[in-house]
Amino acid sequence: MNAQISFLEGTFTLIHVPLKTYPHLLQPIIRTLLPQTQSLKGSITPPDRERDGLTTDDQHSFLNVSVTPLECSIVCHSSWAANVFDPVIKALPKDVAKTISVSTDEYLVISVISAALVAHGFQLAQNDPNYKFKGHENPTVAPPQVTSSVSELQTRTFDLLRKNSVVPYMQEDLHLVQCSGREISHLNQEFSHHSSRRLGNGNSRPSWLDHVDTKLYTAMVSAFVSQPKFLSVTLAKEEPPSLLLDKSLLDIFGDSLVGDTEGELMPIFLDLSGLSYEATGIVCGVAGKLVADMETQGSSELSYLSTARAGAVILSTEQAARALTILKPMLEN
Known part of the structure; x- marks a missing residue:
């Protein structure tokens, strides 16, 4: 089996949200899912986008938002945790804020690409012993077994x-059903076709909306707002969105999903x-x-x-x- 393994740029944070607290975090969840650079402090130029876990076309290099019967869980770039989630959590009543857990450690994300993963x-x-973490080490503490x-x-x-x-x-x-959005290359062909036919409004500035399926993103927002029983969305660089979802949610998504919806x-x-x-x-x-x-x-x-x-x-x-x-x-x- 041939596989391409690489570390994604930057560090990532885990956020645990109890289901009863989920409505309080819905705004930053949606804000993160729709990655406008204005959501982060100083994110204007491409280098800042890279620092904040975004590609040059404002897509997340990695993001997972999951709502299950046990919790809501977010894995996002640490910049989004600090600049989008932390201010909202700090503004909550103390008894609500203390139920939310944000990892103090930062994590790396490994990308594994293969046509036949086992x-x-x-x-x-x-x-x-084969892993070296480039960060603070305390030489006085003996390593674990x-x-x-x-x-x-x-x-x-x-x-x-x-x-x-x-x-x-x-x-x-x-x-549950496992589905995905449409291939990015297919979407780009559609958007190029529509862009060549529509009349401009004098503003040719590119937007992240030019590179995503707006129907799919609208459906994802609708599903998260409904506080689903089970919905896990993973966004990754150069890959279509991947969704593992409660089968009863399929009507929300219409034809924006591909995959085995009958299983x-x-x-x-x-x-x-x-x-x-x-x-x-x-x-x-x-x-x-x-x-x-x-x-x-x-x-x-x-x-x-x-x-x-x-x-x-x-x-x-x-x-x-x-x-x-x-x-x-x-x-x-």
């Missing part, structure tokens, strides 16, 4: 989940609210263990979603029930 989990952490094998990492993962009484579960009435996926949820931010991504190890165990049954196709304080393993309806019977005994005390 569902194997991996972890890249500061205690990995290094995990020597995938098997040992999985053992520690499940020990941690059992210690914190994490119980996997499904919601029988929740069915049904079911999530197995893991509530990680009792764990620290350092456990972010632990669902990757759970998914990897499920892949290995389900391969013996001739079926192991799955995906997973890791949010700030929760995780979900996504499978077909038939596979989800089977996976839950495998997973529950592993997490029993």
